[in-house]
Structures are given as structure tokens and as C-alpha cells.
Amino acid sequence: xxxxxxxxxxxxxxxxxxxxxxxxxxxxxxxxxxxxxxxxxxxxxxxxxxxxxxxxxxxxxxxxxxxxxxxxxxxxxxxxxxxxxxxxxxxxxxxxxxxxxxxxxxxxxxxxxxxxxxxxxxxxxxxxxxxxxxxxxxxxxxxxxxxxxxxxxxxxxxxxxxxxxxxxxxxxxxxxxxxxxxxxxxxxxxxxxxxxxxxxxxxxxxxxxxxxxxxxxxxxxxxxxxxxxxxxxxxxxxxxxxxxxxxxxxxxxxxxxxxxxxxxxxxxxxxxxxxxxxxxxxxxxxxxxxxxxxxxxxxxxxxxxxxxxxxxxxxxxxxxxxxxxxxxxxxxxxxxxxxxxxxxxxxxxxxxxxxxxxxxxxxxxxx
Ligand SMILES: NC(=O)c1ccc[n+]([C@@H]2O[C@H](COP(=O)([O-])OP(=O)(O)OC[C@H]3O[C@@H](n4cnc5c(N)ncnc54)[C@H](OP(=O)(O)O)[C@@H]3O)[C@@H](O)[C@H]2O)c1
Numbered sequence: 001x002x003x004x005x006x007x008x009x010x011x012x013x014x015x016x017x018x019x020x021x022x023x024x025x026x027x028x029x030x031x032x033x034x035x036x037x038x039x040x041x042x043x044x045x046x047x048x049x050x051x052x053x054x055x056x057x058x059x060x061x062x063x064x065x066x067x068x069x070x071x072x073x074x075x076x077x078x079x080x081x082x083x084x085x086x087x088x089x090x091x092x093x094x095x096x097x098x099x100x101x102x103x104x105x106x107x108x109x110x111x112x113x114x115x116x117x118x119x120x121x122x123x124x125x126x127x128x129x130x131x132x133x134x135x136x137x138x139x140x141x142x143x144x145x146x147x148x149x150x151x152x153x154x155x156x157x158x159x160x161x162x163x164x165x166x167x168x169x170x171x172x173x174x175x176x177x178x179x180x181x182x183x184x185x186x187x188x189x190x191x192x193x194x195x196x197x198x199x200x201x202x203x204x205x206x207x208x209x210x211x212x213x214x215x216x217x218x219x220x221x222x223x224x225x226x227x228x229x230x231x232x233x234x235x236x237x238x239x240x241x242x243x244x245x246x247x248x249x250x251x252x253x254x255x256x257x258x259x260x261x262x263x264x265x266x267x268x269x270x271x272x273x274x275x276x277x278x279x280x281x282x283x284x285x286x287x288x289x290x291x292x293x294x295x296x297x298x299x300x301x302x303x304x305x306x307x308x309x310x311x312x313x314x315x316x317x318x319x320x321x322x323x324x325x326x327x328x329x330x331x332x333x334x335x336x337x338x339x340x341x342x343x344x345x346x347x348x349x350x351x352x353x354x355x356x357x358x359x360x361x362x363x364x365x366x367x
Contacts, residue, residue: 001061001091001118007036007045008063008125013176014039016204017254019064019094019129023049025085027058040205046076056084063122065094065115066102077105087112091122096133128178131275132254137245139255140273142265143174144294145280145320152262155288157190166318167280171259174278176201178255180248184264185214194224195259207231209253213239213264241273262292269295269307277309277325280317 007022015021015037023045025033033055035048043051046066066076066088080088088111094100106113123130128139145163146152153159161168175181175197183195197208210225210232217236219225225232235244248256258268268274279294300306312324 013201014203016206019126021045021064023062041072057086059087061089063091067099068102068105077102081109090115092119128255141257142277149285150293151291154286155291163280164318167320178257179206179253180209180256182211182258185218187261188219262296279323281321
């Protein structure tokens with residue numbers, strides 16, 4: 001299963017809006033086939049693995065429940081049954097409504113099925129996909145580069161550059177994994193950022209969209225994001241975050257990186273509308289009560305009212321620390337769980353109609 005997960009991860013920059021899936025086929029302890037899902041609309045990992053190998057009586061090890069439905073490709077379970085596979089080992093159930101039922105269909109055909117093997121790792125690998133299809137909202141990753149005293153800029157608004165070049169490279173690499181970026185108008189006015197996905201790693205069917213929250217219309221008309229020809233949603237009214245996220249999901253956007261500034265990050269944090277946070281912390285302090293910080297606003301009076309998060313890991317990047325956090329309570333279910341826990345019905349999620357201006361976008365997932 002570890003090898004299957006490694007294979008799945010090869011799709012990191014190409015499968016959106018579909019999940020990353022890897023598959024190996026073994027007989028008598030020997031690997032006889034392997035495959036991974038490359039791109040939405042292309043063959044699933046199981047089909048890739050079955051190609052060119054005689055799988056009769058063999059064991060298939062796959063990171064996601066094989067699909068039982070006709071999407072853009074025929075059901076994988078039929079191909080597995082036809083190939084004469086004797087045993088299937090699955091890391092996790094498919095959270096997508098349309099794709100479920102594969103395990104039952106395999107069992108009904110007399111195939112021995114084991115589930116939940118390295119499920120935690122599999123869930124983590126596909127955390128954006130799982131969140132998006134379960135909640136019908138994009139997975140929100142908050143990202144900031146800050147000083148040791150939590151400042152995103154100096155008292156004069158200077159923020160370039162707080163973090164090292166290595167951290168900035170890592171930030172650009174993060175963008176390659178997501179479908180959209182969101183910042184506030186204050187950031188566009190202060191820094192005139194390009195907000196592009198410019199490493200060229202991403203080859204997925206999903207596009208790249210910039211979203212600017214600019215209620216007070218502070219963004220100048222000649223800002224790069226409005227004039228460079230890229231896809232930008234410029235919102236010059238008060239945006240309700242739930243409505244906004246539902247609208248983005250409706251446009252095929254499954255993941256968003258929120259890169260500031262202070263005001264916007266604070267809104268996502270205080271409303272709890274985020275799934276993961278990555279902070280690059282530079283070994284410096286700038287002080288100043290008016291310097292923008294990662295969390296601003298009126299301040300919380302009682303510690304017991306403060307939102308608490310969960311540190312996931314800390315790495316050194318250049319001369320900075322890269323800290324990964326999740327909201328408290330493990331909302332994603334990353335960290336394990338039974339089959340029942342992994343199968344939250346998406347019908348529980350509210351569906352708010354989109355009020356965003358249309359942007360040409362990727363198709364809905366077809367697992
Ligand atoms: N170090 C970093 O990683 C980093 C990253 C980005 C930016 N920065 C720095 O942060 C500073 C900018 O931060 P900031 O807090 O001034 O600005 P900001 O958060 O980028 O943008 C604030 C703007 O967003 C609008 N806004 C917020 N929520 C909204 C909503 N729900 N709907 C519509 N509009 C909404 C606000 O409108 P209202 O004014 O009406 O409230 C305001 O105009 C700059 O100095 C920049 O260099 C640092």
C-alpha cells in the first residue's frame with residue numbers, strides 16, 4: 001500500500017478535480033502490475049495497473065475504493081471482476097456519492113476485500129478532494145509569511161521580504177497544488193502581486209483563478225491581477241464567505257490558497273472557514289501595534305474563547321520555520337477513523353447558489 005500511495009502522489013499536480021489514486025497488483029509476493037491516475041478523464045489507476053498483466057488469482061492493492069459507476073470512464077469494478085482478481089485491499093472508501101458501492105459489488109462477485117489499510121495516509125494524501133466532495137466547498141489553505149511577533153508587514157506596510165527565498169519558492173510550489181488563490185484588496189493595493197501559478201508544474205484540467213475581496217474598491221484599475229489577462233474574480237461588494245466558497249465550488253474550484261493580508265486571514269480564522277494553515281516564520285521581529293498581523297480585530301478577552309489549533313509539523317525552510325496547522329478538533333478526520341467515519345454523506349452539506357461572475361473552469365470530478 002505504501003508503494004500504491006507513492007504512485008498516487010505522482011498525480012499531485014495533474015489530477016484535480018479528481019482524487020490521486022495509485023494501484024499495484026501482486027501475486028506470490030511479486031509485483032506484476034502498477035498504475036496511477038494521471039488526469040481527469042483518463043483511465044483510473046486500477047485500469048492502468050491491469051494493463052499488460054495477467055491478474056487472475058492476484059491481489060490488487062489500491063488507495064481508494066474502486067468506482068462502481070459510469071463517469072467519464074467505465075466502472076473499475078467490472079474490469080477487476082473480469083480480470084479474475086481474487087483479493088482487493090483498499091485504503092479508504094470513496095467519499096464521492098456517485099462513486100460509492102464498489103466494495104459491495106466486488107464482494108458480491110466473490111472477491112475477498114480488505115479495507116482501511118493505511119487509511120490515515122490515504123486520507124491525508126487526498127485531504128483537499130475529501131473535503132471538497134464531502135462539503136461541496138473548496139478546501140481552504142491559509143498561508144502567510146510572518147515575523148516571530150506574528151507581523152505580516154512593518155508599520156509602514158513593507159512586507160517584501162520577510163521570509164527567505166527558499167520559503168518563497170516553497171510558497172510558489174504550494175500554489176501548484178491548488179485551483180485558486182484569494183487575497184484582500186489591501187494586499188493588491190500595497191504589493192501589486194501577480195498571484196500567478198508560475199512554476200509550470202500544474203497540468204490539471206482545473207484552471208487557475210485569482211479572487212480579490214475588495215469591498216471598499218481600493219484596488220487600482222491598473223493592478224496586475226486586473227490587467228494581465230489571467231482569470232480574476234474581483235468582488236467589490238461585501239462577500240459572505242459561505243456563499244463565496246459555495247460559488248467557487250460551483251465553478252469547479254476544489255481548493256483555494258488564501259494568502260492574506262491581515263484583514264482577510266482574520267476573517268477566515270475568526271469564522272472558522274479554513275481547513276489547513278501553513279505559516280513561514282522568519283527569525284526577526286518588527287513590532288508596532290499598527291503593523292498588520294496574522295490575526296487582527298478587536299481581540300479576544302478570555303483565553304477560553306480563543307480558537308485553538310493543532311500543530312501538525314514543523315520544518316526548517318531556508319532560515320525560516322514552516323509550520324503546518326489544522327483547526328482544532330480534526331474536522332478533516334485526518335488521523336484515522338473507521339469506515340463509517342470516512343463516509344460522511346455530502347447531502348448533509350448546504351448548497352448555496354453561486355453569485356460570482358462566471359469564469360471558464362474545470363469540469364466537476366468524475367471519479
Ligand atoms: N507577509 C505576508 O504573507 C503577507 C501576505 C499578504 C499581505 N501582506 C501585507 O498585509 C497588508 C495588507 O493587509 P490588510 O489587512 O491591510 O488588507 P487585506 O486583508 O489584503 O485586504 C483587506 C481588504 O479586503 C476587504 N475585505 C475583507 N473581507 C471582505 C469580504 N468578506 N468581502 C469583501 N471585501 C472584504 C476589506 O474591505 P473593508 O476595508 O471594507 O473591510 C479590505 O478592503 C499589506 O501590508 C501586505 O503587504 C503580507
